[in-house]
Amino acid sequence: MSNYLILSAILFGIGTFTVISRRNAIGILLGIELLLNAVNLNFIAFAFLRENSVGLVFVLFTIAVTVAEVALGLAIVILIFRLKKTIQADEVNLLKG
Amino acid sequence: MPEGTQIIFFITAALLLISALGVAFLKNLFHSVLALAAVLVLTAVLFLTLQAEFVAAVQILLYTGGVITLVVFAIMLTEKLIGTRLTQTNRKMAVAGSLSLALVLFLVYAIRQEKLLDFSKGFSFDATREIASGFLSEFVVPFEALSLLLLASLIGALVLAKEDENE
Amino acid sequence: MNLNAQLALWVFLLPTLAAIILGVVYPLRRSGKPAAYLSIFGVGLSTIFSIWNLILIKSTPVSVSIKYHWLPASSGALAYVGLWLDSISAVMLAVVSGVALAVQVYSLGYMSQESKPSLGRYYTYHSLFAASMLGLVLANNLLEVYLFWELVGVCSYLLIGFWYHKPEAARAAVKAFWVTRFGDMGLILGIILLWGQTGTFDYQEIFSLVKTSQIPLGFLSLVSVLMLLGAFGKSAQFPFHIWLPDAMEGPTPVSALIHAATMVAAGVYLVIRLFPLFESVPLALGVLTYVGSFTALLAASLATRQADIKRVLAYSTVSQLGFMMAALGVTAQVASYFHLFNHAFFKALLFLAAGSVIHSVGSNNLSEMGNLSKKMRITSAVFIAGGLALAGIWPFSGFFSKDEILVAVGRSGQVLPLLFLLLTTFLTAFYIFRAVFLVFYGPKKTEADPHESPRVMTSPMLILAALSLVTGWFSGDFEHLLYPGLEVETYPSALPWISLGLAIIGILTAWLFYQKQKRAPALLTRSLSPLSQAIDRKYWLDDLYGLMYSKILLGFSSLIGWIDRYLVDGVVNLSAWLTGQSGSKLRIAQTGKAQDYLIGVTVGLLVLIILGLGLR
Numbered sequence: 053m054s055n056y057l058i059l060s061a062i063l064f065g066i067g068t069f070t071v072i073s074r075r076n077a078i079g080i081l082l083g084i085e086l087l088l089n090a091v092n093l094n095f096i097a098f099a100f101l102r103e104n105s106v107g108l109v110f111v112l113f114t115i116a117v118t119v120a121e122v123a124l125g126l127a128i129v130i131l132i133f134r135l136k137k138t139i140q141a142d143e144v145n146l147l148k149g
Numbered sequence: 150m151p152e153g154t155q156i157i158f159f160i161t162a163a164l165l166l167i168s169a170l171g172v173a174f175l176k177n178l179f180h181s182v183l184a185l186a187a188v189l190v191l192t193a194v195l196f197l198t199l200q201a202e203f204v205a206a207v208q209i210l211l212y213t214g215g216v217i218t219l220v221v222f223a224i225m226l227t228e229k230l231i232g233t234r235l236t237q238t239n240r241k242m243a244v245a246g247s248l249s250l251a252l253v254l255f256l257v258y259a260i261r262q263e264k265l266l267d268f269s270k271g272f273s274f275d276a277t278r279e280i281a282s283g284f285l286s287e288f289v290v291p292f293e294a295l296s297l298l299l300l301a302s303l304i305g306a307l308v309l310a311k312e313d314e315n316e
Numbered sequence: 317m318n319l320n321a322q323l324a325l326w327v328f329l330l331p332t333l334a335a336i337i338l339g340v341v342y343p344l345r346r347s348g349k350p351a352a353y354l355s356i357f358g359v360g361l362s363t364i365f366s367i368w369n370l371i372l373i374k375s376t377p378v379s380v381s382i383k384y385h386w387l388p389a390s391s392g393a394l395a396y397v398g399l400w401l402d403s404i405s406a407v408m409l410a411v412v413s414g415v416a417l418a419v420q421v422y423s424l425g426y427m428s429q430e431s432k433p434s435l436g437r438y439y440t441y442h443s444l445f446a447a448s449m450l451g452l453v454l455a456n457n458l459l460e461v462y463l464f465w466e467l468v469g470v471c472s473y474l475l476i477g478f479w480y481h482k483p484e485a486a487r488a489a490v491k492a493f494w495v496t497r498f499g500d501m502g503l504i505l506g507i508i509l510l511w512g513q514t515g516t517f518d519y520q521e522i523f524s525l526v527k528t529s530q531i532p533l534g535f536l537s538l539v540s541v542l543m544l545l546g547a548f549g550k551s552a553q554f555p556f557h558i559w560l561p562d563a564m565e566g567p568t569p570v571s572a573l574i575h576a577a578t579m580v581a582a583g584v585y586l587v588i589r590l591f592p593l594f595e596s597v598p599l600a601l602g603v604l605t606y607v608g609s610f611t612a613l614l615a616a617s618l619a620t621r622q623a624d625i626k627r628v629l630a631y632s633t634v635s636q637l638g639f640m641m642a643a644l645g646v647t648a649q650v651a652s653y654f655h656l657f658n659h660a661f662f663k664a665l666l667f668l669a670a671g672s673v674i675h676s677v678g679s680n681n682l683s684e685m686g687n688l689s690k691k692m693r694i695t696s697a698v699f700i701a702g703g704l705a706l707a708g709i710w711p712f713s714g715f716f717s718k719d720e721i722l723v724a725v726g727r728s729g730q731v732l733p734l735l736f737l738l739l740t741t742f743l744t745a746f747y748i749f750r751a752v753f754l755v756f757y758g759p760k761k762t763e764a765d766p767h768e769s770p771r772v773m774t775s776p777m778l779i780l781a782a783l784s785l786v787t788g789w790f791s792g793d794f795e796h797l798l799y800p801g802l803e804v805e806t807y808p809s810a811l812p813w814i815s816l817g818l819a820i821i822g823i824l825t826a827w828l829f830y831q832k833q834k835r836a837p838a839l840l841t842r843s844l845s846p847l848s849q850a851i852d853r854k855y856w857l858d859d860l861y862g863l864m865y866s867k868i869l870l871g872f873s874s875l876i877g878w879i880d881r882y883l884v885d886g887v888v889n890l891s892a893w894l895t896g897q898s899g900s901k902l903r904i905a906q907t908g909k910a911q912d913y914l915i916g917v918t919v920g921l922l923v924l925i926i927l928g929l930g931l932r
Contacts, residue, residue, distance in 0.1 A: 054261070055158065056199075058260055061256035061257055061260065062166065062253055062257075063165070064252070065253035065256075066166075066169045066170060066173055068248065068252060069246060069248075072914055073245040078178060078220060078224055078227070079178060080911070082185050082220065085185055086173075086185070089192050092204075093196075096196055096199050096204060099201065099276075100201070103274075105279035108201055108203070108204055108279075109280055109283050109284065112207060112280070113291060115211055116211070116295050116299065117298065118212075118216070119216060120299055120302035120303075121302075122219055123219060123302055123303070124305055126220065126223040126306075127310040130226060130227065130309075131310070244915060248915065248918050248919065249918075252918065252921065252922055255926060259929055
C-alpha cells in the first residue's frame, strides 16, 4: 500500500517541478495533469484499502472537472497568445506590482 | 501482496516514472505530450490492479482520448501561429528542483510514519455497482452540477476562443 | 414685575436695542448724526429711568432678583440669566448711564471732524459699551458677569483702537486687551473653581453658602485671590496697570467714559458686589490693601513727570482706583463706593476738559500749551474744579470720600498703607496742579489760536462740575442708601486735617515750581535724578513685560513649535516613510508571473507539511 502512496508522492513532485520550471504555458498545463493524476492514484489506493466506493466516485468527478479545466485553460492560452503574441509564461506579467 | 501483482506494479511504476520525467524534461513539446499520454495509460493500468475498473476505463476514454487530443490541437494552433519550435528551458530549474525534491522527501517520510492497515483484501463487493447507485442517490446533486459545469465550460471555451467578428 | 425691576430692565435694554439697530441697519449707521442721536436717545432715556429708580429706592429700599430661563435646562447653574436690583446696582446704573450720556453729548462736538460712517461706528460702539456695562452692573450670577466683563473688554478694545489706521492706537488696543486677558484668566478660574465647589453661579446662593461657612477658608482664599486678579486687570492695578496710559490713544471722550469713570471701575464694583465673599478672607483683604495703596503711590509718582496731559489723568485714575481698592481691603466698602461715585464725575470732567483743551490747541503735550485761562474761561474753570475735587480740597466731593478712606485705613492700624496713601495725597495735588499751571497759566507756548469749545461740549462739563461740587455733601445719604440700618459712626480723627494740609502743600509746591520759579523743578529733577529716570522709564515695568514676552513666551512657543514639527509630525512622517519602504521592498515579490506565485504556494505547502509532521 505504501508503495502506491509513495509512487503518487513522487509523481506529485515531478508534477510540481514541471509546473514551476516549464516556460511554455501548455507545458505548465501538462504538469498540472501530472499533479491531478497523482492525486487520483492516491484516492483510488485509499478506496481500495478502506473498501469504500466514495473514493472512486470522487475520482470520477475529478476527472470530469479536469477535462473542463483543460479545455478552458487552453482557450485562455490561445487568447493570451493573441494578445501578447507569445506563450512564454515568463513574459506574461500583466499582474506585476 | 502476491508476487504477480507486485511485479506488475513495479514494472508499471517504473515506466510511469520514466514517462513522467519525460513530460518534465523533454524539450520538444510534442514529445512531452506523448509522454503524458503514456503516463495516463499507465495510470489506468494501475487503477486496474486496484480493482477500479470503471475508473480505469473512464481515464482512458476521457483523459487519454480527450485531453491529449485537446492539447495537441492547442500546440498545433499556437505553434503554427508563431512558426517556430518552442524552447522549453527555464532559469528556475534549481529552485523548482529543490522544492520538489523537498516536497517528495517530506511526503515519503510522512507516509513511512504511518502504520497502514492490511492491504490484501480489496473490494469484497462490486465497486462499479456501488458507484452507479451512489451517483443516483448520495451524489446525485454533484452529478447534475457536473453536467452543468461541463455545459458552462463548453460555452465558455467557445466564447473565449472565438475570433472577434469585427476583425 | 415691580416698577424698580422694570425700570432697571429698560435701563439695560435701551442701549442694547440702540446698539443692535445701529449694528444691523447699515444706512442708519453710515449717516453719522442720526446714529449719534439714536444712541444719545437710548442713553438719555436710560439715565432718566435710572435716576427715577434711584429716587424710588431712596424712599423704599428694594432688593429684587429676577431670573430668565434661557437654556432648555430648567434647572442647574447655567440655566438662567437675570438681574439683581438693589441700592448698590441702582447707584451704579445712574452713574454709568449719566456719565455715558454726558460723554456722548460731548462727543457730538469733539468728534465733529469725523466722517459720517466713522461717526456712526463710534456711536455704535458707545451704545454697545453702555449696554455691556449696564449688564455687568445688573448681573446676578457669576457667569453673566463674566460675559459682560468680556464684552466690556471688547468694547474697550474697539474704542481704544477707534482710529485704527494709527499704529500706536492699534497697538494700545491690543495691549489693553492682552493685559486684561491675563487678569480675566484669574477671574474665570476663580469662577469655575467656585462653581466646582458650590455647584452654582448665583450670587445670592453663594453668599448664603459663605455666610454659613460651608466653604473651607483655604479654598475661598484661593478663589478670591484669583478673582482679584481679574479685578486688578480691569482696574489697572499693579502689576496690570501698564495698559491704561497707552489706552489714551483713543478719543478723549472714550478715555473719559471708559478709562476713568466706568469700565475701570468695574473691577472695584465687582469686589463691592461680591464683598460677602471677600470680607471673610483675610488674605484677600490684605492683598487689596497693599496692592491698592502701593499702586496709588506708584501711579501718582509716575504722573508727576508726564508730558502728555491725558497720561497725567490716566495715571491719576490708576492711583485713585488704588485708593478704592485699599479702602475695600479695610472693609470700608461704603467709603470705597462713595469715592468711586465721586471719582466718576470729577475724573470724567477732567478728561472732558482736557479734551476741550486738546481740541482747541491741537496737541496733547503740556509744553505746547499755556495761558489758556483767558481764552478758555469755562474750560479752565471746570478743570480747576475737577482738580480741586481730585486733590481733595473742601468743599469739593473728593475731600469727603478720600478722607473717609484715609480714616478707615488709619483705623485699621495698618501703617504702611496709610503712609503710602498720605504720600499719594500730596503727589496727587502736586501733579494735577502742575498740569493746571502749565496748561492754563504761564506763558503761551502754542502756535494755534485757542478758543472756547462749543456749547455742546461745555454743557456736559458744567453739569459734571456742579456734581463734583455737590455730591460730597451726600455722604450720609449714601451710606444710608446702601446699607439701610447700618449705624453711621463718626470718628474724631486728625487725618482729614492732615490730608487737607498735604493737599494744600502739594498745590503750593506746584505753584512754586511752575508759576514762580522755573528753575526749581529742574533742580529737584537733577538732585533726585535716579528716581526721575526711573519714573521716566515707568520703572522699567513695560520693558520687563516686553522682555518676558519676547524671551519667555515666544521662546516657549518656538520650543513647542519645534516639538510639534519634529517630534509629533516626525512620528507620523516616520511611519509613513516606513510604510513606503516596506512596500517597495515587498513589491519585489509581485512579479506578475504565475509560476513565481506557484513557487510561493509550494513553499507554503511544504511549511504546512513540516508543521503537520512536527505536531505529531
